[in-house]
Amino acid sequence: MLREDVGEFFRALRDELAGASFPYVWVPEWHKTGHGLHVHFAVGQFIPRGKIAAAWGRGFVHIKHISDLPVGSTKWEEARRAAGYLSKYVTNGFEPEGRARLLGLHRYEVAQGFQPPVISLNGRSAWELLKKAEAVIGGPPARSWSSAEVEDWKAPPAVWFAWS
Incomplete structure (x- = not known):
């Protein structure tokens, strides 16, 4: 269900942004209580919170602008900072206490057409x-x-x- 909800969210967000494709990556995380999932994501551009909330339409939305980058930072440095933020969620144990690991599931997803080269x-x-x-x-x-x-x-x- 979460994967479908997130896919629908990114399609709606693309519509909010005049239909243009954009790079993003998202990572699911269990709530601390173990009941339900939430999503962390990063995009390659500034998007107003109102557009994100309108596209999500399912409840709480919190955004954080990646800051504290040195003056003159490149897109690569910005991407590395975003990857560093998301990597802590990828490397966290995904299964809540008492649940068995589900094999074969991805821990993150990247926008179609924006996968990094091997x-x-x-x-x-x-x-x-x-x-x-x-x-x-x-x-x-x-x-x-x-x-x-x-x-x-x-x-x-x-x-x-x-x-x-």
């Missing part, structure tokens, strides 16, 4: 790949993890990097 990198080690990723992304990761840090790791070596 970039494949190859290397002989994780560190070689990290250097290539830093060159593509434009800097070092904000966070990292390595299975080498886990004393009794019993699986193949693994590393994880996240950029903000």
Whole structure:
């Protein structure tokens, strides 16, 4: 039901914006009580709150303008800030207490036609790949993890990097 409601919302919001397609990404999250879902989303442009509320038409609407960006920030820096905001909801446990994980469901959705391109990198080690990723992304990761840090790791070596 939520997926259909959100799809209807974005179609109505597109109508509010004179029918033009626009980039967006959305992430569902359970209410703290575990009863019902709500949605966090980011768009690539300013949209007045009234247009968002009119398109949603189902209750509470809260918007937050991403701010505190350095003067001269690029669209990429703005997108990274929005991705950082949404990533905390993607990485949170999705299942409310006492519910089993539903396999095969997406944790986020991107507007049709605005999916980012896949970039494949190859290397002989994780560190070689990290250097290539830093060159593509434009800097070092904000966070990292390595299975080498886990004393009794019993699986193949693994590393994880996240950029903000």
